[in-house]
Amino acid sequence: xxxxxxxxxxxxxxxxxxxxxxxxxxxxxxxxxxxxxxxxxxxxxxxxxxxxxxxxxxxxxxxxxxxxxxxxxxxxxxxxxxxxxxxxxxxxxxxxxxxxxxxxxxxxxxxx
Numbered sequence: 001x002x003x004x005x006x007x008x009x010x011x012x013x014x015x016x017x018x019x020x021x022x023x024x025x026x027x028x029x030x031x032x033x034x035x036x037x038x039x040x041x042x043x044x045x046x047x048x049x050x051x052x053x054x055x056x057x058x059x060x061x062x063x064x065x066x067x068x069x070x071x072x073x074x075x076x077x078x079x080x081x082x083x084x085x086x087x088x089x090x091x092x093x094x095x096x097x098x099x100x101x102x103x104x105x106x107x108x109x110x111x112x
Contacts, residue, residue, distance in 0.1 A: 001025050001101045008106030019077040021092030021103050027073045031095045035077045037088035082110045
């Protein structure tokens with residue numbers, strides 16, 4: 001399984017970005033998927049496939065939203081009201097019955 005991320009970049013404080021993570025297999029096979037940011041060593045958001053339950057880190061609750069498109073086998077992270085402390089490399093993850101897979105990471109920089 002391969003994961004390809006896109007959507008990172010430079011944004012001003014208060015701005016928005018949407019990250020995408022395309023998966024090379026049907027995401028109906030997943031157990032869970034989500035996003036991790038490296039600098040903070042923090043799982044940002046996740047979604048459990050069987051229950052559609054979402055979970056967020058307290059630091060992003062109310063600002064970030066995780067979503068998935070089963071037709072495109074893609075998950076998304078919509079990030080609003082971005083703050084400088086959100087600056088990090090964001091990596092998507094995807095788990096199925098075999099193992100966990102990781103994307104290559106995409107840089108998000110929040111700065112004026």
